[in-house]
Structure formats: C-alpha cells, structure tokens
Amino acid sequence: MEPRPRSFYVLTVFFVVFLLFLYGPTITIGILSFQGEGGGLTFPMRGVSMYWFKDLFEQQAVGDIWGSFRRSLVLGLMVMVTTVVVSVMGGLAFRKRFPGSGILFYLIITSLVIPSILISLGVGLLFSQSGLDVHWSTSGFGAQLTWTLPFGLLIMFAVFNRFDRSYEEAARDLGASPWQTIRHVVLPIIAPSLIGVALFGFTLSYDEFARTLLTAGSYNTLPLEIYGMTTNVTSPVLYALGTLTTVFSLLIIAVFLCLALLSNRRKAKSGSDAGNGML
Amino acid sequence: MMKLRANNALTGWLMVSPLALVLLAFLVAPIVMISIVSFWRATEFSIIPDFVWENYEFLFGSSVTYRVFFNTFKYALITWAFTFAIGFTVAYYLAFHIRSMTWQVALFLLCTIPFWTSNIIRMISWIPFLGRNGIANSALMSWGVIDEPVEWLLFSDFAVILAFVHLYTLFMVVPIFNTMMRIDKSLIEAARDGGANGAQILWNVILPLTKPGIMIGTIFVTTLVMGDFITVRFMSGSQSANVGRLISNDIALLQYPSASATAIVLLLTVLIVIGILLRFVDIRKEL
Incomplete structure (x- = not known):
C-alpha cells in the first residue's frame, strides 16, 4: 500500500472535530441529565443522581409526556407502514413512463422542499374551513406523509435505477405471473432497502414537529410536547427527557441497522448457488 | 400495441393512486387553500371570505417584510457556505481517503445517525455550551481569552447559524458523498499520471464531477433554512426574525389571511431559487 499523504492526517483531525461538533452537545446533555437535585442547566454538576429522570416519571405538571x-x-408506526407500501408501489410504477408521471415527480420534489409551515397552515385551514377537526391521526398523519413519502420514494427510485431487470425476465420466462414476480423475485431483492425506507418513515415521523404543529389538534405528539416545554421548563428535567428520547431513537436505529445487516447477509448466503452444482 | 400502452398507463395510475391521493389532499389542496385564504379579510376573531388584495398590499408596503426577507436570504447564504465547506471536506475524506469499504460505510453511518434523532433536542443541547455560564464562556475565561462572559453566544444570529450548520451539514455530506463514490477512480489516476498535484486534481477533476451532488445538497440546505421558523425563534431567543417566523407570528394572532399571503410569497421565492438551482442538475438522472 502506498503511504498516506500528509493531507490524510489533517483531514482525519478535521473529521474527528466534525464528529465532536455533531455529537458533543447531545453527549453533554446526556451527562447533565444526571445532574444532582440542586443542579442547573449547565456545569458544574452538583452531584450525580437520577433525580430528574424520577421527576419525569412522577410529576405530570408539565403536561402529558407519556x-x-x-x-x-402509534403515529410513527402508521406513517412507517404507509410510507413503505406507498413508496414501493410508487417506485414500481415510476419504472415505466405513464401520462402524468412528470408532473407527479415534480409534486414529490415540491413536497420535499416546500417550507413545512405551509403544510401546517394549509392543512389546518383546510380542515377547519371544511368543518373537520384536526387530529394527530388524520390531519397530522397526512401532513407527516408529505415529509416521509418523498424520502421513501427517492430511495425507491435509486434502488430501481440499479435493479437488474434480467431477474424479472427470468421469472417471467419460467411462467411467473406479474404478481408472483413481484412477490417472489422483486420484493426479496429490495428487502434491505425497504428496511431503510421504514427507518426513514418511522424516525422522520417520530421527530417531526413543523408540519404537525397546526395539524395535531388538542392531543400533542412528543416533539410538540418538548417544544412546549422549552418555553416554560428551565430545569434539567428537559435534558432527562431529551436523553430518554434520544436513547429511544438510537435503539430504533440500531434495531433497523441490525435488521438491514441480517437481511443483507441472508441475501448474500442464499443469493448465489455457484459452485453448489448438483453432483 | 395501442392496447398495451393503455394497459401500461392504467397499471401505472393504479400503482401511484395512493401517492397521488396523499399529495393531492395534503400538498396541492392546502396550497390552493392558502392561496384562496390569502385574499380573505380578517377581524380580530374570525376570517371572512372575500377577494381583496390588502394582505399583499400590506405585505409589500411594509419595510419589515423586506428586512425579514433579507434576513432569510442572509441566513440561507451563510449557512450554505459553512455546510458546503464542511460537507465537501467530510465527503471528500470519506470517499477518497478511507480505503476500506467497511470503514467507509461505518463512518458514513456515524455521520448520518444524528439525522434520525430529534432536531429540537439537538437545538436544546446547545444551551449548556453557549449559555452565559456555559462551557464556551467558562473555557474562554479560564484560558484568559476574555475577562467576563460573552453575551452574544446564545440567543443571537451566531447561535442561529451554528444550529443550522449543526442540523443541516448532513444534507450536504450525503449527496456529495454519493456523487463522489461514483467518480471513476481511473480518472484521478490519469490526472496524476498527467502530472497534476493533489490540489489540481481536487479543483479540476473532483470538484466539477461532484457538481450534481453539491447542487442537490444546496437545494436541501437553502429550502430547509428558508422555510425554517423554529430554529430562528429558539436560538435567537425571539430576537431575530425570518419569513417563517413572520408567518408563525401571524398564525399565533389568528391572522390567517395575512399569514397566507406571506406564505405564498415565501413559496414563490423558494420555488424560484430551486428553479434556478435545477438548471444546473437533472435530479432524475442523479438518483
């Protein structure tokens, strides 16, 4: 191997500083959430305790956290399932050009880049003017889909652009119906990417607030609850809540990554039968 | 042949119908609704259907509007500069200096994980750093750089930009890294054989080939910053304003028609910016 150029070491330092910048603040509030009972929002730590976590489980004065x-x-799971199903269907459809596909593509891009407050305001107005109640499971659900679907679809477009069509042709030559081809050939091949789409669907919904702000109605989602807390809670209980939700997000990410790794490995194992000829 | 094509179109439409329904109900209809309401009138308690231009007249007649729009562009431009510089460097490091695929994937994931955690929490997490008695001030004072706490760290434009860069650099790293990974390595070898040094390769080979990724990252960052209303409010302690905050303030006062007019102008501004950026890149080709 050729020796590393000097720029490698400079860039490594840059990268490490970037990671510190990315993770440092989150780790700091992780530490500060174990602040002692008399402690404040910043260092020094006045002892180490679980006081603020206990506080989180006991007091309900700040709102309905649980x-x-x-x-x-629930909303995250709803959005996740819908995003996966709709994105796969959309991805399959977009492999062929059909009348209107160009317009639809630009709508997807618009959905991604539109300032979130327009979705919030527009859906809110639409529901209130047509006499419907805004509720997290109806208007909130739809508003969040405008954020998760573009990500899911862009992933599916990228997947199908790299998809080897000959597998499908082989299935068709062997007499598989279109549905059988999709069910037994296409879906298993794209399964690892579907796990990625599901991860985007769930986490983007779970952390969303700008599009949910005016569309959730009287029952808040967690990010809205936290957003409300920032204006009136000035104790480390805020950090404790932040730490808990971040740990929860990290667990979810870890689960999805493990699933993706497993399904990739399974695919690698069962994908090729080269060298296993019937002797 | 005709029948086959019609059949194809029909299956296509059936497959995208859920997608089309969601986008119609929650994207197109809301935009239409906002444009209608932007011509309505409002009293202190209610909004009245009408067709008047007064919301737009008020918007364009007020000097606040121009200041706030200027501020919005300022945030977008500064944030873009920082996220591009950092994002390009990180992507370049991952794509060209990390040699094993496993490490590349692992480090790339390490960069993307924060994207899947809560933005609000990531904003809150700057408080212990930037506060009056925060880590930054204590460190600077103990090093003797300053004598008393600096006030402008938290609740200032500095904090707003810092939070934007913290939240959105990822949106630069990912598309740039993606394009860089597709650059044919033999091109770089050819440049080196031709006698180009590292800087020349970077400037004349890698940078031009990375342009599509840079453009996609730019679209993400500018639209996210221009449409933002929470980061600015939270990190500036309500001392600075951008267009998003102008809209959310109107909403809080139940002035929906005026909020709608501002929202329409914001949407058009964002679409124009994107229209210009899209001239440099064909998104469908880059996926």
Whole structure:
C-alpha cells in the first residue's frame, strides 16, 4: 500500500472535530441529565443522581409526556407502514413512463422542499374551513406523509435505477405471473432497502414537529410536547427527557441497522448457488 | 400495441393512486387553500371570505417584510457556505481517503445517525455550551481569552447559524458523498499520471464531477433554512426574525389571511431559487 499523504492526517483531525461538533452537545446533555437535585442547566454538576429522570416519571405538571409518547409511537408506526407500501408501489410504477408521471415527480420534489409551515397552515385551514377537526391521526398523519413519502420514494427510485431487470425476465420466462414476480423475485431483492425506507418513515415521523404543529389538534405528539416545554421548563428535567428520547431513537436505529445487516447477509448466503452444482 | 400502452398507463395510475391521493389532499389542496385564504379579510376573531388584495398590499408596503426577507436570504447564504465547506471536506475524506469499504460505510453511518434523532433536542443541547455560564464562556475565561462572559453566544444570529450548520451539514455530506463514490477512480489516476498535484486534481477533476451532488445538497440546505421558523425563534431567543417566523407570528394572532399571503410569497421565492438551482442538475438522472 502506498503511504498516506500528509493531507490524510489533517483531514482525519478535521473529521474527528466534525464528529465532536455533531455529537458533543447531545453527549453533554446526556451527562447533565444526571445532574444532582440542586443542579442547573449547565456545569458544574452538583452531584450525580437520577433525580430528574424520577421527576419525569412522577410529576405530570408539565403536561402529558407519556400520553404524547404513546401517540408519537402509534403515529410513527402508521406513517412507517404507509410510507413503505406507498413508496414501493410508487417506485414500481415510476419504472415505466405513464401520462402524468412528470408532473407527479415534480409534486414529490415540491413536497420535499416546500417550507413545512405551509403544510401546517394549509392543512389546518383546510380542515377547519371544511368543518373537520384536526387530529394527530388524520390531519397530522397526512401532513407527516408529505415529509416521509418523498424520502421513501427517492430511495425507491435509486434502488430501481440499479435493479437488474434480467431477474424479472427470468421469472417471467419460467411462467411467473406479474404478481408472483413481484412477490417472489422483486420484493426479496429490495428487502434491505425497504428496511431503510421504514427507518426513514418511522424516525422522520417520530421527530417531526413543523408540519404537525397546526395539524395535531388538542392531543400533542412528543416533539410538540418538548417544544412546549422549552418555553416554560428551565430545569434539567428537559435534558432527562431529551436523553430518554434520544436513547429511544438510537435503539430504533440500531434495531433497523441490525435488521438491514441480517437481511443483507441472508441475501448474500442464499443469493448465489455457484459452485453448489448438483453432483 | 395501442392496447398495451393503455394497459401500461392504467397499471401505472393504479400503482401511484395512493401517492397521488396523499399529495393531492395534503400538498396541492392546502396550497390552493392558502392561496384562496390569502385574499380573505380578517377581524380580530374570525376570517371572512372575500377577494381583496390588502394582505399583499400590506405585505409589500411594509419595510419589515423586506428586512425579514433579507434576513432569510442572509441566513440561507451563510449557512450554505459553512455546510458546503464542511460537507465537501467530510465527503471528500470519506470517499477518497478511507480505503476500506467497511470503514467507509461505518463512518458514513456515524455521520448520518444524528439525522434520525430529534432536531429540537439537538437545538436544546446547545444551551449548556453557549449559555452565559456555559462551557464556551467558562473555557474562554479560564484560558484568559476574555475577562467576563460573552453575551452574544446564545440567543443571537451566531447561535442561529451554528444550529443550522449543526442540523443541516448532513444534507450536504450525503449527496456529495454519493456523487463522489461514483467518480471513476481511473480518472484521478490519469490526472496524476498527467502530472497534476493533489490540489489540481481536487479543483479540476473532483470538484466539477461532484457538481450534481453539491447542487442537490444546496437545494436541501437553502429550502430547509428558508422555510425554517423554529430554529430562528429558539436560538435567537425571539430576537431575530425570518419569513417563517413572520408567518408563525401571524398564525399565533389568528391572522390567517395575512399569514397566507406571506406564505405564498415565501413559496414563490423558494420555488424560484430551486428553479434556478435545477438548471444546473437533472435530479432524475442523479438518483
């Protein structure tokens, strides 16, 4: 191997500083959430305790944290499933050009780049003017889909652009129906990417607030609850909540990454039968 | 043949119908609704259907509007400069200096994980750093750089830009890294054989070939910053304003028609910016 150029070491330092910049603040509030009972929002630590976590589980004065967590979880799962299904269908359809596909593509891009407050305001107005109640599971659900679907679809477009069509042709030559081809050939091949789409669907929904702000109605989702807390809570209980939700997000990410790794490995194992000829 | 094509179109439409329905109901209809309401009138308690231009007249007649739009562009431009410089460097390091695929994937994931955690929490997490008695001030004072705490760290434009860069650099890293990974390595060898040094390769080979990724990252960052209303409010302690905050303030006062007019102008501004950026890149080709 050729020796590393000097720029490698400079860039490594840059990269490490970047990672510190990225993770440092989150780690800091992680530490500060173990602040002692008399401690404040910044260092020094006045002892180490679980006081603020206990506080989180006991007091309900700041709002309905656990209720909002439950709602966010359910909403996240709803958005995740819908995003996966709709993105796969959309991805399959976009492989062929059909009348209107160009317009639809630009709508997807618009959905991604539109300032979130327009979705919030527009959906809110639409519901209130047509006499419907805004609720996290209806208007909130739809508003969040405008954020998660473009990501899911862009991933699916990228996947299908790299998809080897000959597998499908082989299945068709062997007499598989279109549905059988999709079910037994296409879906297993794209399964690892579907895990990625699901991860985007869930986490983007679970952390979303700008598009949910005016569309969630009277029952808040967790990010809205936290947003509300920032204006009136000035104790480390805020950090404790932040630490818990971040740990939860990290767990979710870890689960999805493990799933993706496993399904990739399974695919690698069962994908090729080269060298296993029937002797 | 005709029948086959019609059949194709039909399956295509059936497959995208859920997508089209969602986008119609929650993207197109809301935009239409906002444009209608932007011509309505408002009293202190209610909004009244009408067709008046007064919301737009007020918007364009007020000097606040121009200041706030200027501020919005300022945030977008400064944030873009920083996210581009950092994002390009990080992507370049990952794509050209990390030699094993496993490490590349691992380090890339390390960069993207924060994207899947909560933005609000990541904003809050700057408080212990930037506060009056925060880590930054204590460190600077103990090093003797300053004698008393600096006030402009938290709740200032500095904090706003810092938070933007912190939240959105990822949106630069990912598309730039993606394009860089597709650059044919033999091109770089050819340049080196031709006698180009590292800087020349970077400037004359890698940078031009990375342009599509840079453009996609630019679209992400500028639209996210221009549409933002929470980061500015939170990190500036309500001392600075951008267009998003102008809209959210109107909403808080139930002035929906005026909020709608501002929202329409913001949307058009963003679309014009994107239209210009899209001239430099064909997104469908880059996926």
